[in-house]
Amino acid sequence: MHNSKKKRVIRTILACIICAVVLFVLDLMLYPCTFMRNDIHTVSTQSFDDIILGTSHGKMNIDPESMEQITGRTGHNVCVGGEYGVDAYYIARLIDEKQSVDRIIYEVDPGYFVSEKEEGNNYLLFYHEFPVSLAKAGYFRDSIAKCNLRTVFFPWYEYSLSYEVPRIARTFTQKVTGNYDIDGLKSASQEYHESGFIERYPVDTSSLKMKAIKLFDKEAVSAETMEYLEKLIRYCKKEGIEFVAVTTPLPGATLSKYQEQFWDAWDFFNAFFEEQGVDYINFNEEYYKSFSHDITCFTDFDGHMNGDAAREFSVVLANVLEERNS
């Protein structure tokens, strides 16, 4: 190669490396340490008997430690608000790639089956924390690939208007030192636990107002979400992982107000899980009486429990699971 040409190639490669390093450092500084970072780190470095997947209801209503007291099985809660079928499927694949899990408890929130996942942070919340793995590659292909280019080059872009400078240094240090301390994941209204469970602090329920919720409509069920749920069930069967679907209790007032839509949802999921040959435990129907639906157990009409109620419910859930297994 001609000398000047060689020089040009070398300086281009050098420029690319420098740009990549800058992007990497910016990512270390600007992408916040979320609880999903802890969750994914935990489940990809430790082994558990039970893994709980699902939405914010699962995150705040199911405490693996309380369940362990009954079942004697270890568990970790990897639920999070915004976790759709595609996310749950690839989280399950990642976990199976990194450890051998016995059972997946999948929390079903009917609202998630009639809404579409928005691109951007909703995917990054999970993808960003995945270690290098086949699951990560598959997850990229099925989710991040169709997102805008900032999800790859600037995963922190959705936080760009709300940076707090003092937190940048802390985030950077935490990532560089591999610190998974959970102190920073505590706020005035909730607390993250090592088990992945988020404990919501009790609120004054007398002043709570019912907000509009995403209601189930069998005509609007997302084909993609159902496709991934089916894939997840098939995958579990293939890998010999027990799969149990659970819907956590909702406040009585919410169930009464939208009775018709909820009955439609329960009919739909009963039929679906029966067809798939998996257990479906619904605490708003078959197991309605197993746990209180009084609003004092919750922190909102959406169905997110306070910590004490969630622990009590987890014991009930563990007992039901034990009962069904025996």
Place this chain on the structure above:
Amino acid sequence: MSLTSNLFLLFVAAAVIVYYLMPAKARWLVLLVFSYLYYMAGGARFAGFLLYSTAVTFISGLMTGRALDQKRKKAARTFMILGIILNFGMLGAVKYTNFIIENINTLFHGNFRSLNLLLPLGISFYTFQSSGYILDVYWERCKAEKNPVKYALFVSFFPQILQGPIGRYSRLASQLYDGHRFEGKNIVRGIERILWGFFKKMILADWSAVFVDAIFDTPEKYPGLALFGLLFYSIQLYADFSGGMDVVIGIGHLFGITMDENFRQPYFAVSITDFWHRWHITLGTWMKDYVFYPISLSRWMGRFGKWCRKKMGRVTGRAMPICIANILVFLIVGVWHGAAWKFIIYGLYNGLIIGISGLLAPNYRSWKKALHISGKETWYHVFTVIRTFVLVNFSWLFDRPNTLRETGILMKNLFTRFSPAELLTIGAGKEGTAFTPYALLIIAVGCVILFVVSVLKEKGIAVREKIDALPYPAVVCIWFCLFLTIGFFGSTAAIRGFIYAQF
């Protein structure tokens, strides 16, 4: 596959790598394969429409060319007309059938059911491009292509198929078929242009869209913001469409292909005619070459001109045929934009201004003379630019609102209500109203950057070339910083596709 998606970047990267790895003679085939893959990624069912348009115009072009070679002008004309009818027939059928049905129902209280028709991606663009080819063959501006596979690439070239620019066979085809050598400078030129496009789209267009959507979709909620709505829409539309063009043209550069430019600082236009010479240039020149000239130079128009000169005097009589041709051209431009009355009014608005301006041109000259305006004064130039900008902004009232009723509300609010403070009540996407001032600041700074670059380009300064002439580290720094601004200041609101990709 959106131009801003990771998948598209990977797709382009793969296309570039495969293109340069293949022997020079087979490179055009790589482009064809990738073009069809790209088009079919948006829905394989759409490929039928593309194939139909390709087949019809290829055969028509071939037959027209043969007839011309055999000196059978009449037969050539028949083949040309047949090709045009069949090609535009498909566009008309899929795009305008339901519009016609709706209007028949309204006019005659009919009850015809709308049809469930597919609207193929980019159909307005490739129909115009391929029809232009038939006319070029007929007018002997180019020879008919004999290889249908090569011709298929001209119609389907993937960067431009969804939103243009509308290419001309004489300028584009040979570039597509030549196996370009790998040259670092083409890659750099392409990447720089793509980055500039992303900057415009993701920062300016997408942030402006937040305010545009709020103001235009709920005009009752923000009555004092009609003026801002128009201004934000001006920013959004320009940044979105020209940003998309930058990306498309930049991708062309990666393959060593130079596509026609579609924008030339349109908001610096001194008249509506000038505006259309700077905005969506390839549509404007298409209309000029294939509609305006054939109409204004036609025999019947000549007779009409003669009649006008007799009845209205020499000057007006001469201008009248041009005025009519302009109105017709812009009526078609309006119809091209979409099957809705608002677009027809949008086209007529532009056509009438241009047509009437032509008729009044002698009066303008005498008024300017009386006021001692030579037309070279800076203040006069600024005045004409602002006047045109105002007229263009007014035209958006027929473009962006969803219905003519909304147009009415906005028009009324424009003249009766003004309350800039309402801007702060519009949430900046997911961030809510707390971040609205930041979003407005980002738009303002982005506009200043765009304005400075446009002024420099207007003065004939090649900004990109100037930057590239700087020392290498400075060049890398400037472009990388531009790239980073997309991360730091890009819109965090819902992701939007390109507006013109819907045509």
